[in-house]
Amino acid sequence: MSKYQESSEVDVLIIGAGIIGLATAYQLAQLFPRLRVLVVEKNRRYGQETSSRSSEVIHAGMYYPAASLKARFCVEGNRLLYDFCASYQVKHQRLGKIIIAVNDEEVDALRNLYRQGLENGVELEWLEEKTAERLEPGIRAAAGIWSPNTGIIDSDGLMRCLYQLLLEQGVICLFNAAVEDIEKNGDTYYVNLSQEIIETPVIINCAGLYSDQIAALSGMDINKHGYRLHYCKGEYYRLSPAPDIKHLIYPLPEKGGLGIHITRDLAGGQRLGPNAYYVEQIDYGMTEDFKPQFFRAVKRYLPALKMENLHPDYTGIRPKLQGENDSFRDFIIKExxxxxxxxxxxxxxxxxxxxxxxxxxxxxxxxxLESI
Ligand SMILES: Cc1cc2nc3c(=O)[nH]c(=O)nc-3n(C[C@H](O)[C@H](O)[C@H](O)COP(=O)(O)OP(=O)(O)OC[C@H]3O[C@@H](n4cnc5c(N)ncnc54)[C@H](O)[C@@H]3O)c2cc1C
Incomplete structure (x- = not known):
């Protein structure tokens, strides 16, 4: 017997309406249109946390070890996302990106990244110094990798489109609905949303920065299973006036992130970021403490950059499984x-x-889900 007397029943409950919860609900409704799917979200709208605080880059997949879920889903997801954007008119641009080495010492690491990318099945081209600089005259590079399938996307437009499709497919999204407790009774879960109890045989935990806490609420030992998250913050600076840079420009990846890069948005604006440092709390505030670090990092490959062109923009927080001194951890996606x-x-x-x-x-x- 559950302690709850009254509850509403659904076939699948998805916790979290970020991009992962929305895309999962969409794929589920496509394959199983008869399932009663409910998405619950603690905020008043979808996509108010990590999904609206990213670089909005459609990555190609060269950074992750072959056979990892990150490599597999990035390569497959890149193709699926471009197709989806074309079908539903979600704004995006396949701009292409150059990853650069600024000196001879960095060229070996760049070659390793190039090999990794090819192993992952990513379309890449090696650029010698003059070719990299010809492709993007404003930058200085000792060598580069050209990735034609890296691009940018309107992530809010993508979520808006997925949300509309969910409504058309009969999926219900409940906002201002925070999961406060989960009780397991036999093969049924009772999920307490404070105003309401939901009864379901299937829970899909897409709670982003809080996903370890949701697992803990259900009774899983997140320390024992290696599920505890660490928060790694990243800040962005808007460039004004914007330099004349046509592609996405990335340095070599660094600990915790992909290195402070130059990205564009779909309105033609340019920004630098994100840096990467671990924090204890989820706090999206921003100081200018790291501004000199940003300037130095990018001045190496964009000589015309001036300190006064950098203006604080926004921050995001990465839900990381690896702590500060740990090595690579893959996505956990598990029944x-x-x-x-x-x-x-x-x-x-x-x-x-x-x-x-x-x-x-x-x-x-x-x-x-199909295999359960
Ligand atoms: C700085 C930064 C830059 C990035 N750049 C890129 C990039 O360029 N390209 C790329 O591919 N990826 C990028 N990412 C990664 C990408 O943004 C994330 O992987 C993705 O947004 C995660 O989506 P999500 O749905 O899992 O999480 P979220 O967007 O955080 O969604 C989780 C949702 O769960 C809800 N929730 C949490 N707890 C509860 C609860 N108890 N009850 C109900 N709801 C709850 C939250 O409110 C939230 O809306 C970047 C990430 C960061 C931080």
């Missing part, structure tokens, strides 16, 4: 039957390239 939680699917540590991967992740989760 937890083996832990005694059948029908409970955890998605934890969905940091970059989560936006790029969203449709591939949604498809994978749908297949997981």
């Amino acid at each position: 937890e039957g083996a832990k005694g939680f059948p029908g409970f699917i955890n998605l934890i540590g969905i940091e970059s390239p989560g936006l790029t991967s969203c449709l591939a992740i949604g498809r994978y989760v749908t297949n997981l």
